[in-house]
Amino acid sequence: MKPVITIHDIAKKAKVSLATVSLVLNRKGRISEKTQERVRKAVREMNYSPNYSGRILRRKCSQQIALLYYPRASAIFNNPFYSKIIEGLLERLSQNKYNIVLGNCDLSEESFTIPDYLQNGSVDALILTGDLPEKAALHFSDLRIPILLLDSFSKHLAADSLTSDGFQGVMDSIDHLVSLGHRHIAYVTHELDLYNVQTRINGFKAAIQKNSLPLLGCPLIRMPVGKNVEWLAQEVLKATRSKAPITAFVAVNDTIAFWVSHFLQKEAIQLPRFLSFIGFDDDEEYSQRDIPMTTISVPKREIGIRAAEIILTRISNSDLPLQKVVIPVSLVRRNSTVVVK
Amino acid sequence: MKPVITIHDIAKKAKVSLATVSLVLNRKGRISEKTQERVRKAVREMNYSPNYSGRILRRKCSQQIALLYYPRASAIFNNPFYSKIIEGLLERLSQNKYNIVLGNCDLSEESFTIPDYLQNGSVDALILTGDLPEKAALHFSDLRIPILLLDSFSKHLAADSLTSDGFQGVMDSIDHLVSLGHRHIAYVTHELDLYNVQTRINGFKAAIQKNSLPLLGCPLIRMPVGKNVEWLAQEVLKATRSKAPITAFVAVNDTIAFWVSHFLQKEAIQLPRFLSFIGFDDDEEYSQRDIPMTTISVPKREIGIRAAEIILTRISNSDLPLQKVVIPVSLVRRNSTVVVK
DNA sequence: TTGTATGCGTTATCAT
DNA sequence: ATGATAACGCATACAA
Numbered sequence: 001m002k003p004v005i006t007i008h009d010i011a012k013k014a015k016v017s018l019a020t021v022s023l024v025l026n027r028k029g030r031i032s033e034k035t036q037e038r039v040r041k042a043v044r045e046m047n048y049s050p051n052y053s054g055r056i057l058r059r060k061c062s063q064q065i066a067l068l069y070y071p072r073a074s075a076i077f078n079n080p081f082y083s084k085i086i087e088g089l090l091e092r093l094s095q096n097k098y099n100i101v102l103g104n105c106d107l108s109e110e111s112f113t114i115p116d117y118l119q120n121g122s123v124d125a126l127i128l129t130g131d132l133p134e135k136a137a138l139h140f141s142d143l144r145i146p147i148l149l150l151d152s153f154s155k156h157l158a159a160d161s162l163t164s165d166g167f168q169g170v171m172d173s174i175d176h177l178v179s180l181g182h183r184h185i186a187y188v189t190h191e192l193d194l195y196n197v198q199t200r201i202n203g204f205k206a207a208i209q210k211n212s213l214p215l216l217g218c219p220l221i222r223m224p225v226g227k228n229v230e231w232l233a234q235e236v237l238k239a240t241r242s243k244a245p246i247t248a249f250v251a252v253n254d255t256i257a258f259w260v261s262h263f264l265q266k267e268a269i270q271l272p273r274f275l276s277f278i279g280f281d282d283d284e285e286y287s288q289r290d291i292p293m294t295t296i297s298v299p300k301r302e303i304g305i306r307a308a309e310i311i312l313t314r315i316s317n318s319d320l321p322l323q324k325v326v327i328p329v330s331l332v333r334r335n336s337t338v339v340v341k
Numbered sequence: 342m343k344p345v346i347t348i349h350d351i352a353k354k355a356k357v358s359l360a361t362v363s364l365v366l367n368r369k370g371r372i373s374e375k376t377q378e379r380v381r382k383a384v385r386e387m388n389y390s391p392n393y394s395g396r397i398l399r400r401k402c403s404q405q406i407a408l409l410y411y412p413r414a415s416a417i418f419n420n421p422f423y424s425k426i427i428e429g430l431l432e433r434l435s436q437n438k439y440n441i442v443l444g445n446c447d448l449s450e451e452s453f454t455i456p457d458y459l460q461n462g463s464v465d466a467l468i469l470t471g472d473l474p475e476k477a478a479l480h481f482s483d484l485r486i487p488i489l490l491l492d493s494f495s496k497h498l499a500a501d502s503l504t505s506d507g508f509q510g511v512m513d514s515i516d517h518l519v520s521l522g523h524r525h526i527a528y529v530t531h532e533l534d535l536y537n538v539q540t541r542i543n544g545f546k547a548a549i550q551k552n553s554l555p556l557l558g559c560p561l562i563r564m565p566v567g568k569n570v571e572w573l574a575q576e577v578l579k580a581t582r583s584k585a586p587i588t589a590f591v592a593v594n595d596t597i598a599f600w601v602s603h604f605l606q607k608e609a610i611q612l613p614r615f616l617s618f619i620g621f622d623d624d625e626e627y628s629q630r631d632i633p634m635t636t637i638s639v640p641k642r643e644i645g646i647r648a649a650e651i652i653l654t655r656i657s658n659s660d661l662p663l664q665k666v667v668i669p670v671s672l673v674r675r676n677s678t679v680v681v682k
Numbered sequence: 683t684t685g686t687a688t689g690c691g692t693t694a695t696c697a698t
Numbered sequence: 699a700t701g702a703t704a705a706c707g708c709a710t711a712c713a714a
Binding site for chain 3: 360373
């Protein structure tokens with residue numbers, strides 16, 4: 001094993017003091033050009049890189065940010081939606097020489113305890129993401145580092161928040177369907193106490209009012225715990241045969257929209273002729289399948305970049321008031337929505 | 342901001358010295374039960390967690406491992422194959438209180454330089470993964486931390502290696518096809534200088550020999566740089582119309598197998614009746630689409646766990662000889678392979 | 683069994 | 699413009 005090079009070695013080699021080396025490397029103080037060059041030369045030749053632990057011990061900042069995905073960190077690797085977000089996030093963070101730390105932290109566990117790495121100074125901030133229930137977020141209310149709720153929000157947790165505009169997205173969806181002549185539209189969602197779900201449902205209700213749609217023809221179909229998407233599809237099917245039969249549905253996300261449509265097709269329902277539908281997120285994975293789906297496009301990469309900027313700002317300035325940033329979304333029309341029959 | 346609790350505060354509160362607190366927390370030395378309990382109580386009450394930087398400065402080990410995915414770290418989030426591997430990896434690492442560090446490090450860049458966080462002691466080891474070309478791996482030959490090549494191998498880099506058994510996998514694929522009566526089988530792959538590709542091609546050649554298949558009827562179809570999968574599909578199509586027409590193809594992975602089959606179906610080729618095919622990896626994403634695919638199943642989660650164990654062992658014992666671990670794979674028969682017509 | 687003292691590698695303050 | 703020195707928080711060799 002090669003010996004570890006320290007700032008002492010550089011100082012000796014460049015025939016200056018520790019302080020000078022440090023000043024050169026951190027671009028502080030006015031060191032003469034000649035000395036600077038001598039130091040830099042030594043650094044280059046010995047391939048010196050300032051020791052991480054020594055540095056963060058002094059600076060009190062680790063240049064690392066923890067990323068927690070609900071429910072388990074590792075699940076984030078399988079999610080096309082977050083994948084794009086994290087691409088932007090990581091790129092922007094690394095511009096400021098920040099890295100992401102991934103630890104296993106099962107937020108769904110009953111006996112949840114904060115892991116050490118979130119409170120021993122090894123990370124400067126925490127990004128919480130995934131479909132994060134309010135209850136899970138509250139675990140972190142005593143943390144001493146700033147928190148960013150990425151794609152969620154909590155009234156009770158002092159944290160910045162960055163979400164896409166679910167309210168507007170659903171409003172736009174309904175408006176689009178109404179413009180195609182639909183008046184009976186269901187909203188289809190999973191049954192979870194999530195900020196995003198609530199916001200989108202609010203958008204649904206507001207859109208019903210705005211367009212004066214009949215309440216009876218616009219059911220809210222929620223999936224109870226223990227049921228699966230097949231059950232949901234059955235409920236949608238029932239709604240097409242009710243007294244005020246629906247002619248379209250809007251789903252809380254592309255995944256649910258796709259799988260409901262999938263099961264309906266298995267039941268020999270003609271889509272979209274018999275039933276128009278709209279998703280949310282614009283995940284390639286689902287929205288580009290056999291029936292290219294009309295959906296709400298979310299600027300994922302930009303969200304990641306914005307998230308990085310919010311958390312970096314917060315780290316360098318903890319006094320700023322908490323932010324709640326909402327990113328605009330836009331409807332992408334494809335083939336799953338047609339003029340009402 | 343609440344004050345930061347240090348070992349001094351605990352010592353004072355428990356009325357012992359710093360050393361005693363440290364000894365209790367690290368389970369060293371024989372401290373009396375009574376003292377231990379006093380210390381633990383103070384730790385609990387003050388919610389103390391030993392400062393990360395102080396600790397790693399002394400211990401000279403950061404309990405962190407860098408994960409680099411080729412070509413860019415962020416791309417790993419979109420890969421169903423690695424997603425499962427990392428699930429196992431992260432779980433096993435965190436049992437030993439190790440976290441994963443993700444930095445942006447574009448290995449495909451011309452002017453590649455090793456980022457600081459790989460050589461300043463902020464990580465104890467490096468895991469290189471993705472379809473890593475030999476050339477890219479060599480960038481790291483001067484690193485002072487141990488390296489694990491996950492799903493790749495290099496003769497020229499001193500690193501442990503963990504791969505799945507591509508040779509055996511392709512042998513099994515061909516054997517299976519032969520048992521169904523196929524004698525003209527193409528091997529379809531991308532044109533990259535990858536260890537996995539080479540190994541699998543070797544398996545293909547060995548299987549041809551072993552089964553005495555006609556060389557002319559068993560073309561190796563490689564995708565040159567600049568061409569896409571559609572081009573590849575066209576080449577496969579040509580091979581079905583050659584003098585020794587193929588009746589099956591084996592692809593280097595599920596992705597390519599799926600997309601080639603997809604394009605062939607668009608050309609109105611009846612699959613698998615007209616052409617059997619086999620993938621590699623058993624990614625749900627692709628292998629469970631419209632034609633459930635016969636493929637080589639790779640124990641991804643176990644590979645992740647094994648990777649964690651190899652790297653943890655290496656960290657704690659750098660003298661061990663380098664390991665090259667090969668994980669067995671198994672053929673899963675589904676519907677894409679049928680008896681030759 | 684417990685306490686004292688030192689050093690890990692860095693940055694920053696204060697002299698010179 | 700540069701150097702000496704004191705922290706930062708912890709672990710450990712050694713002393714008591």
